[in-house]
Amino acid sequence: MEAGTISQAAQAILDAYDTGKPIEPVVDQFPGSTIRDAYRIQKEVVHQWLAGGDTVKGHKVGLASLAMQTQMGVNQPDYGHLLTSMFQLEHLPIDASTYLQPRIEPEIAFVLGRQLSGPGVTVADALRAIDYVVPALEIVDSRIRDWRISIVDTIADNASSGGVVLGSKPTLIHQADLAKVSCVMSINGKTTGTGVGGAVLGSPINALVWLANTVGPLGTTLEPGHVILPGSMTRAEPVGAGDVVTATMGELGDVTAVFTDSDEQ
Template identity: 65%
Template sequence: MDATELQDAVARLTRAYQRREPIDPLVKTFPDATPEDAYRVQQDQVRAWVEAGDAVRGHKVGLASAAMQRQMGVDQPDYGHLTGSMFHLEHQPIPTTRFLQPRIEPEIAFVLGSALRGPGVTVADAVRAVDFVLPSLEIVDSRIRDWRITLFDTISDNASSGGVVLGSSPTALGAVDLRLAGATLHVNGELVATGAGGAVLGSPINALVWLANTVGPLGVTLEPGHVVLPGSMTAAQPVRPGDTVVATMAGLGSVTAVFAPQEEK
């Protein structure tokens, strides 16, 4: 993509955010764009958000399961940025008007106690850098109409990020086997999905290693205090105004997201 095409893609996504209206897949307009181009689009948006007063507070890893990679025709995950405005308090009503077509996923969130910067980060380095883990719910959202996304679309759209709800009970990393930790996801009291940490690249810690080694050569350090979402333990589930979602994870406890009724702005 040349500079004009890059600006056009950023403008299309920016309008989707501002108007709360999804757009057609970007890949239709930019069929020859590469994943590297998509990250340039993503980074330009994040830069604009920071200049407007938001702040990067972490990262997310997407396409972390083998099933999602097969669906998208890729052989590695992607990543996006988490900004301060994306974080919502547990049990407090989340305005649904800020989302276009939200879905929700249970994830084991890492909170870093020390910096991680690749390349060359090992599992041992990643384990040492984690301060504690929390149960979390990621709200994924897409500015692309009907979720008809390609790899280029989702990367450009900040890896389809929407929001984050963190649980309030920290657990030491060594107190739980991330691979075997099971998860249940309930929406309005109904069990809708089950999964385990092993669905995330074999172990969520592998996603953290991948992220550090991927963003490091780009000059990005995973900072102390940052939150890293390594990928979903189950399939994403749609959410609607008024829904209450509870994720329960073995050894970690639970986390609850409450979505405000439609009439609340």
């Protein structure tokens, strides 16, 4: 893609945020778009947010589990940026109308205590860099109409990022075997999904290693204090106003998101 086309595609995604109206798939509007193009589009979208005063507070790995890859029809992970404006507080009302087509998924969030920069990051490096973990719920969303996404579409759309809710119980990394941590997600008291940490690339730690080694050569360093979402332990489920979502993750504790509409806040 030419630079002008990258800017055009990024603006289409930004317009969807502004208008609340999803757009047609990027691959339909811009035939021949590649994964490399998609990351360039994502970078331009994030650049515009930063120019508007937002800040990067972490990154996410998307499509890291077989369940999510199967659900979305892809065969590899991707990554996106987490911005300050995306973080929501646990138990407090979240305006569902902020999102276009929201879904929710449970994750084990890493909070970094040290800088992590690839290439060459190992599992040992990643473990040393983690300050603690907390249970999290990621609100995924798509600016692409009806979630008709390819890997190119979701990458361009910042890995279908929407929001993040962090639990309040920190656990040191050596206090839990993350691959064996079990998860039960419920919506309005009904179980909607179960999973284990090992569903995420064999272990959520592997997702962190993949992320550091993928973004490092692109000039991005994972910074102390940043939140890293390694990928979902279950399928994503649709949510809307009136829904209360809880993910319980054994010894890691639980996290709850409460969705309302703007008139109830």
